[in-house]
Amino acid sequence: xxxxxxxxxxxxxxxxxxxxxxxxxxxxxxxxxxxxxxxxxxxxxxxxxxxxxxxxxxxxxxxxxxxxxxxxxxxxxxxxxxxxxxxxxxxxxxxxxxxxxxxxxxxxxxxxxxxxxxxxxxxxxxxxxxxxxxxxxxxxxxxxxxxxxxxxxxxxxxxxxxxxxxxxxxxxxxxxxxxxxxxxxxxxxxxxxxxxxxxxxxxxxxxxxxxxxxxxxxxxxxxxxxxxxxxxxxxxxxxxxxxxxxxxxxxxxxxxxxxxxxxxxxxxxxxxxxxxxxxxxxxxxxx
Amino acid sequence: xxxxxxxxxxxxxxxxxxxxxxxxxxxxxxxxxxxxxxxxxxxxxxxxxxxxxxxxxxxxxxxxxxxxxxxxxxxxxxxxxxxxxxxxxxxxxxxxxxxxxxxxxxxxxxxxxxxxxxxxxxxxxxxxxxxxxxxxxxxxxxxxxxxxxxxxxxxxxxxxxxxxxxxxxxxxxxxxxxxxxxxxxxxxxxxxxxxxxxxxxxxxxxxxxxxxxxxxxxxxxxxxxxxxxxxxxxxxxxxxxxxxxxxxxxxxxxxxxxxxxxxx
Numbered sequence: 001x002x003x004x005x006x007x008x009x010x011x012x013x014x015x016x017x018x019x020x021x022x023x024x025x026x027x028x029x030x031x032x033x034x035x036x037x038x039x040x041x042x043x044x045x046x047x048x049x050x051x052x053x054x055x056x057x058x059x060x061x062x063x064x065x066x067x068x069x070x071x072x073x074x075x076x077x078x079x080x081x082x083x084x085x086x087x088x089x090x091x092x093x094x095x096x097x098x099x100x101x102x103x104x105x106x107x108x109x110x111x112x113x114x115x116x117x118x119x120x121x122x123x124x125x126x127x128x129x130x131x132x133x134x135x136x137x138x139x140x141x142x143x144x145x146x147x148x149x150x151x152x153x154x155x156x157x158x159x160x161x162x163x164x165x166x167x168x169x170x171x172x173x174x175x176x177x178x179x180x181x182x183x184x185x186x187x188x189x190x191x192x193x194x195x196x197x198x199x200x201x202x203x204x205x206x207x208x209x210x211x212x213x214x215x216x217x218x219x220x221x222x223x224x225x226x227x228x229x230x231x232x233x234x235x236x237x238x239x240x241x242x243x244x245x246x247x248x249x250x251x252x253x254x255x256x257x258x259x260x261x262x263x264x265x266x267x268x269x270x271x272x273x274x275x276x277x278x279x280x281x282x283x284x285x286x287x
Numbered sequence: 288x289x290x291x292x293x294x295x296x297x298x299x300x301x302x303x304x305x306x307x308x309x310x311x312x313x314x315x316x317x318x319x320x321x322x323x324x325x326x327x328x329x330x331x332x333x334x335x336x337x338x339x340x341x342x343x344x345x346x347x348x349x350x351x352x353x354x355x356x357x358x359x360x361x362x363x364x365x366x367x368x369x370x371x372x373x374x375x376x377x378x379x380x381x382x383x384x385x386x387x388x389x390x391x392x393x394x395x396x397x398x399x400x401x402x403x404x405x406x407x408x409x410x411x412x413x414x415x416x417x418x419x420x421x422x423x424x425x426x427x428x429x430x431x432x433x434x435x436x437x438x439x440x441x442x443x444x445x446x447x448x449x450x451x452x453x454x455x456x457x458x459x460x461x462x463x464x465x466x467x468x469x470x471x472x473x474x475x476x477x478x479x480x481x482x483x484x485x486x487x488x489x490x491x492x493x494x495x496x497x498x499x500x501x502x503x504x505x506x507x508x509x510x511x512x513x514x515x516x517x518x519x520x521x522x523x524x525x526x527x528x529x530x531x532x533x534x535x536x537x538x539x540x541x542x543x544x545x546x547x548x549x550x551x
Contacts, residue, residue, distance in 0.1 A: 013373035028403035122309020223396030225490040
């Protein structure tokens with residue numbers, strides 16, 4: 001009796017959350033997958049029947065190719081820059097002294113808690129033709145004409161880096177916390193230079209943190225909506241904004257559903273491949 | 288550890304400047320006395336903060352977001368605490384699958400969740416209702432709360448509970464006197480991070496919000512889509528200052544670095 005109750009306890013405890021997830025996650029996802037196979041009548045706006053046409057449109061149309069390529073390109077560039085600036089920052093933070101370390105950790109990470117819309121507005125104000133950056137450059141005589149940043153891919157990438165880089169800092173920071181300072185002291189006492197210590201001891205242990213951080217950053221950048229919508233404008237479409245247009249602009253829900261499912265599939269495929277690579281790397285480090 | 292060199296300090300300074308630049312610009316520009324957005328250099332004015340009071344759309348959306356965040360964080364924690372107890376204290380078939388399911392809202396693009404909710408709510412006839420939006424927010428923020436409660440439970444020693452039982456404590460007493468005190472910091476931290484996630488969510492909410500159920504970030508997004516003026520900068524400044532205030536309170540009671548970096 002008691003052991004049976006003990007065995008059913010975890011199921012009973014997680015049942016409310018499980019039912020909630022079945023109703024509000026699994027059902028809507030199944031419905032949207034079903035919708036993506038329905039035909040859409042442009043004249044009546046009705047949906048029904050079974051068709052692969054939406055996927056043929058999404059995967060075959062150069063217009064959507066460009067959108068998907070742009071989205072992946074933006075996400076890759078954002079991830080690369082986040083690695084280049086986020087990982088060193090986490091390393092420098094970890095080497096700071098007591099009060100400064102936690103102060104700057106909070107300064108670095110706190111933008112994470114401020115609405116993406118607010119942060120993107122800040123970049124829009126910095127980037128505009130008469131924005132702060134162009135005004136400063138003009139005042140210093142460094143640029144003869146305003147540098148275009150708003151409505152450019154570079155602008156979107158910079159704003160996305162700002163949104164996503166705290167996640168890279170967190171991942172690398174967590175990996176650095178697991179580093180044993182005794183190993184570093186041992187290497188130094190055995191005559192290793194600071195660079196050798198970094199290359200042979202710090203770096204290999206930080207790589208898993210960089211990899212898991214890149215996964216978060218990539219997913220975030222590939223499905224970002226507000227930032228590309230505000231900084232990219234109407235011309236520079238990414239998958240998220242294109243899906244929004246199909247759903248709330250042209251009202252072609254089945255096509256929008258197909259775009260969303262393709263995004264989900266591409267995202268999942270990239271994550272799984274990445275995970276496999278990470279595992280292989282781990283195996284190599286274990287040898 | 289050795290100290291950072293000049294390069295490290297320069298790099299760090301630039302990094303911090305990069306992180307703070309957009310926030311500083313928004314706050315600075317909101318103090319402009321002019322009609323258009325510009326950096327005020329000679330005079331500062333609070334006129335655009337007074338202007339917020341004449342735009343009830345932002346004030347209504349603000350209270351709507353506060354209510355939504357409050358209720359969805361509370362509901363999410365009510366679901367997450369028992370689930371975390373099950374996952375942290377029991378080994379059972381299907382456990383790994385449950386963990387993956389419960390954390391999956393973190394890796395599913397919010398756009399996909401947005402369209403899925405839009406379709407779902409249209410089909411069952413709850414479009415634009417508060418209940419629908421509430422359910423969607425609870426789902427999206429659930430993993431954040433779950434992770435912090437899990438962290439609090441897994442870093443504590445289960446041997447304490449076994450000791451309590453062997454000393455004759457009932458299961459209820461163990462829960463009340465041992466587990467609950469262990470969980471409280473995780474639950475409080477999880478609630479706050481859930482509230483913030485709900486308050487900030489825009490990608491999913493933009494699909495399911497209607498004019499009668501509009502959160503503040505979605506309202507601001509639609510406003511920025513039309514025009515960028517000093518009013519939206521002053522609203523943003525209020526949001527930034529309130530977030531900092533909340534962070535200061537959280538730092539006092541729980542430790543902000545623990546929430547952000549997730550040390551148990």
